[in-house]
Amino acid sequence: DxxxxxxxxxxxxxxxxxxxxxxxxxxxxNEYVYWYRQIHSQGPQYIIHGLKNNETNEMASLIITExxxxxxxxxxxxxxxxxxxxxxxxxIYNFNKFYFGSGTKLNVKP
Amino acid sequence: EAGVVxxxxxxIIEKKQPVAFWCNPISGHNTLYWYLQNLGQGPELLIRYExxxxxxxxQLPKDRFSxxxxxxxxxxxxxxxxxxxxxxxxxxxxxxxxxxxxxxGPGTRLTVL
Numbered sequence: 001d002x003x004x005x006x007x008x009x010x011x012x013x014x015x016x017x018x019x020x021x022x023x024x025x026x027x028x029x030n031e032y033v034y035w036y037r038q039i040h041s042q043g044p045q046y047i048i049h050g051l052k053n054n055e056t057n058e059m060a061s062l063i064i065t066e067x068x069x070x071x072x073x074x075x076x077x078x079x080x081x082x083x084x085x086x087x088x089x090x091x092i093y094n095f096n097k098f099y100f101g102s103g104t105k106l107n108v109k110p
Numbered sequence: 111e112a113g114v115v116x117x118x119x120x121x122i123i124e125k126k127q128p129v130a131f132w133c134n135p136i137s138g139h140n141t142l143y144w145y146l147q148n149l150g151q152g153p154e155l156l157i158r159y160e161x162x163x164x165x166x167x168x169q170l171p172k173d174r175f176s177x178x179x180x181x182x183x184x185x186x187x188x189x190x191x192x193x194x195x196x197x198x199x200x201x202x203x204x205x206x207x208x209x210x211x212x213x214x215g216p217g218t219r220l221t222v223l
Contacts (some may be wrong), residue, residue, distance in 0.1 A: 043114070043201050043214025044153065087152055097166065098212070100152025 009105040010080075018075040019102050022088030025069040030092050033064060035073045037084040037091045038103070044087065047073065078108045112136070114215035116202050122221045128190035132220045135183070135204030142179055143212065144187050145201040153201055159185065160207060189220075197222045 005023040013016040024033065034049040048055055050060045050071075055062045061074040075082055087103040115134040135142050140161055145153035156175065158166040161182040169205050170177065174193070180184040189196055199217040 041216070043216055044204070044212075045214070046211040085152075097155060097158070098153075100151055100154070102150070 003099065004090060004101055006086075006088050008102065009107065011107045011109060012078045014080060014108055014110050016107070018078040018082065019032075020073040020075075020086050020088075020106065021070065022073070023055065023070045024088070024090045026095055027068050027090050028092075031090045032090040032092070033062065033068075033071050034091065034098075035060070035062065036044065036087045036089065036100075037082075038087070039081075039084045039090055044100070047086075066095045078106075080108050080110065083108045114204055114213055116200075116201055116215035116218055118218055119216060120221075121217050123192055124223050125194055126191040128188065129177070129192050129220060130186055130188045131186045131200050131202075131220075133187070133202030133215060135185075135202070136213055139204035139213070140182075140207040142185050143201075143203040143205075143207045144177060144185070145203065147199040147201055147217070149198070156187070174223045175219065191219060192220075194222050 007065045032049050032051050034042040035047040037047055038044045047059050048057055050064055052061045052064055052068055063073045085103040085105050089098050117132050120172055141160040144156040146156050147153045157170045157177050159162055159179045162179050175189055176189045199219050201214055201217045203212040203214045205212045
């Protein structure tokens, strides 16, 4: 699986959009981009995934560049409860192995 | 629907002692995973089961770690003997075979003194 690069930490004001970048320049054509987050003292939680089209669900939006070498997870209105470590993962669809990396620690501030 | 259940949540032992962690996955999930998470790092896969078969155990330190999933439902991860460096959080996750999403339990925090 391709590896990802994420900034170690980011700050965001409560109520503002949080935009978390991820670089995956070696992604293959059959690899999907997944995002998970891990709130302190909990297990990781699935957020969203996509292949090449932008995706949106009740939690977030995923924007993937046309060349698929990078993506951005958008939390449209961040709350204090969104403070967590966010992991960007690429893997082949239906292949169960994940490589998590170190993720981005998002600090949402009042 | 109940989530992935793990016990104990916390465990403190002295080095060279054995320890075991238990995981009950979400009902109907064929695939079960054990991950190790060190402080400040992302989870790392130790072993993956498809039903009762361990299909990926390449990262499991087999000299001291063992795992089983005898009836293809709940699973036990054991360390014997524990070392200081084994202090970490041990996470269990499950998914439908071939499904996108892994569901994680809260983890067991192990401290080896």
